[in-house]
Amino acid sequence: MSEKILIVGAAGQIGSELTEKLRSIYGTYNVIASDINSNNESLVKSGPFQIIDAKNYDELKNCITGHNINTVYLMAAMLSASAEKNPMSAWELNMGSLFHVLNLAKDGFINKVFWPSSIAVFGPSTPKVNTPQQTIMEPTTVYGISKLTGERWCEYYYQKFGVDVRSLRYPGIISYKTLPGGGTTDYAIDIFHKAISEQKFECFLNAESTLPMMYMDDAIDATIKLMQTNKDAVSLRSSYNLAAISFNPEELANSIKKYIPEFEIQYKPDFRQDIANSWPNSIDDSFARNDWNWQYRYNLDSITKEMINGLKATFQNQQPL
Ligand code: SER
Numbered sequence: 001m002s003e004k005i006l007i008v009g010a011a012g013q014i015g016s017e018l019t020e021k022l023r024s025i026y027g028t029y030n031v032i033a034s035d036i037n038s039n040n041e042s043l044v045k046s047g048p049f050q051i052i053d054a055k056n057y058d059e060l061k062n063c064i065t066g067h068n069i070n071t072v073y074l075m076a077a078m079l080s081a082s083a084e085k086n087p088m089s090a091w092e093l094n095m096g097s098l099f100h101v102l103n104l105a106k107d108g109f110i111n112k113v114f115w116p117s118s119i120a121v122f123g124p125s126t127p128k129v130n131t132p133q134q135t136i137m138e139p140t141t142v143y144g145i146s147k148l149t150g151e152r153w154c155e156y157y158y159q160k161f162g163v164d165v166r167s168l169r170y171p172g173i174i175s176y177k178t179l180p181g182g183g184t185t186d187y188a189i190d191i192f193h194k195a196i197s198e199q200k201f202e203c204f205l206n207a208e209s210t211l212p213m214m215y216m217d218d219a220i221d222a223t224i225k226l227m228q229t230n231k232d233a234v235s236l237r238s239s240y241n242l243a244a245i246s247f248n249p250e251e252l253a254n255s256i257k258k259y260i261p262e263f264e265i266q267y268k269p270d271f272r273q274d275i276a277n278s279w280p281n282s283i284d285d286s287f288a289r290n291d292w293n294w295q296y297r298y299n300l301d302s303i304t305k306e307m308i309n310g311l312k313a314t315f316q317n318q319q320p321l
Helices: 013-026 041-045 057-066 080-085 087-106 142-161 187-197 216-228 249-257 272-277 286-292 300-316
Strands: 005-008 031-035 049-051 071-074 112-114 164-166 168-170 172-174 200-203 211-215 245-247 264-267
Touching: 005 013, 005 057, 013 031, 013 071, 013 216, 031 041, 057 087, 071 087, 071 216, 080 087, 080 142, 080 272, 087 112, 087 142, 087 164, 112 216, 142 164, 168 216, 172 187, 172 216, 187 200, 187 249, 187 300, 200 249, 211 216, 211 300, 216 286, 245 249, 245 300, 249 264, 249 300
Parallel strands: 005 031, 005 071, 031 049, 071 112, 112 164, 172 211, 200 264
Antiparallel strands: 211 245
């Protein structure tokens, strides 16, 4: 059966690049992009687009039945820092939308679901280095609590109702095309914008805050790889640990200084420091490697080059490195 895909939250950081990639694979008209508003003009013009509030079951169902959708990528979410400020809205969006999509799959309207989880499912009592797939999980953030709960429901819907749901615990994702919003790992994107415009950056995490990170192209590859894997090879129905590299703000600043020597960084930790402190430093993703041959491609130096070149070309029309 051919893929007919709906992306919910397609205007977001990951959703926008996922839409582009899925359209290049399955054809523009087989991939419907949706978001809560039509503010992202280039997305709206790039192919089929529909306004959908992910919290609204009827809007989701009408789009799915109207377009004969068989696969949903549910990318709408409130991230960690925003969720701390709006706990109830974060819970309603992150959990409500997941239940709608899982129920639509259970009731036979769709065949396959992708739903992102996060390193935020781990907490201060989790082993920090090479965090295993199965370990102590006591998240202390609103976002982490919603993602861990969501993982349990995904597995439940698979076990009880056979719902083909697949998920990844994304690390911090670095990209230049669409800005992220409200995350703790967002500093690793903002730093590049400031490096090429003002050559200085005030970081809301301290120099030593090591977190798992990944370049967007790797994240998109992993997502599509997992979704294309034969159903029987998907041994985890909660969510897969997924890793590329780990670095702290100081290491990232040093990597940028190789190309922009005058760049300066200052540290002014805020409430997001507590969030970062509760998350792992690095992740063991051997289940993803074994089940569907996961392997990342971008290291710190190649990410730095891609980011600087991408931002220069997009915003400053400058020559690449
Ligand atoms: N990047 C996310 C955040 O910082 C983690 O999943 O909230």
